[in-house]
């Protein structure tokens with residue numbers, strides 16, 4: 001072969017790649033098909049109130065997986081399943097020695113869940129592949145659509161269970177101890193629905209992982225943004241606080257002679273609320289309050305409550321905790337015994353810059369309104385980011401409602417996040 005022939009071949013290959021790339025950039029997903037697939041899948045586990053009950057590893061979860069798998073097979077995708085039931089449906093690229101770009105979320109729901117939490121991310125990934133398949137386009141890297149097992153944590157604790165094992169947050173030994181309220185084991189339930197695979201969890205590697213998810217909060221809707229570019233997840237601290245005072249009679253003990261732990265509780269929480277209200281993006285929640293004894297005519301001996309503190313920045317979160325400690329010390333000086341036990345914490349997380357940039361470019365190419373957000377809730381992506389470059393795309397949801405039959409998005413909102421996923425995933429898969 002002469003040099004000029006070699007150059008000609010190289011040029012034509014280059015031109016072909018360029019053409020392919022331009023074509024990919026002009027592709028858009030099929031809104032009607034995505035929406036009808038969401039509605040078709042929502043028949044599985046449908047509740048009379050319009051909600052969905054498709055808890056992890058139930059027969060309904062099995063049926064939901066079967067339908068998803070059949071749709072993937074229609075496109076010639078190859079499905080692999082690991083020992084915790086994580087499903088990986090792969091659409092071949094032009095160079096299958098390269099690590100795939102993954103897209104996905106979870107198919108399980110809360111017992112009284114909605115039609116979009118989780119499944120939107122899985123079916124958006126499927127819609128991306130359907131769009132490429134229709135156009136006869138292959139990306140350089142393969143594309144894998146993932147269903148992570150048991151994200152919700154309602155039937156089996158913890159949440160984000162199988163993505164957690166995949167990301168080394170939990171171990172397989174721990175997974176073998178997980179049981180539901182009836183004592184049925186996680187692995188046993190997995191076998192029951194026929195989704196215990198053979199692939200070791202965490203063995204499969206990805207170039208990047210992108211998760212589309214409904215926001216589950218009211219911010220995008222209130223700001224009029226069609227797409228949320230999720231830059232990370234906030235730092236979180238979950239605590240139980242116990243204040244011990246002195247039990248006495250409600251009628252006979254003068255106000256200035258009491259050691260009332262509920263009074264201390266109100267002073268501490270008032271100071272924390274004041275600090276949180278004055279701190280941008282802070283989240284402060286007292287979700288559970290218990291007194292001992294529970295009697296209307298007795299000043300309690302003890303009050304216990306939870307403190308859920310969150311902020312995108314770890315140092316600001318530390319400052320919120322410091323505010324609590326200062327006021328707790330003031331109460332200790334009055335004679336109260338106060339203990340705080342942190343039973344859970346999550347660090348400030350920043351998603352991968354390259355993935356975030358791919359999402360930003362996709363938003364711009366589509367001309368959508370968007371805003372940056374930090375995830376307030378846990379998601380599979382929040383764990384996957386520990387082992388793989390990751391980012392998330394948020395879709396607005398009506399009034400911020402989720403984990404509820406009233407959970408609602410529009411076909412146009414679903415279309416926008418899926419288009420952003422299409423362009424971002426193909427960009428990463430062709431790089």
Ligand SMILES: [Zn+2]
Nearest residue numbers: 117118151213
């Ligand atoms: Zn979810």
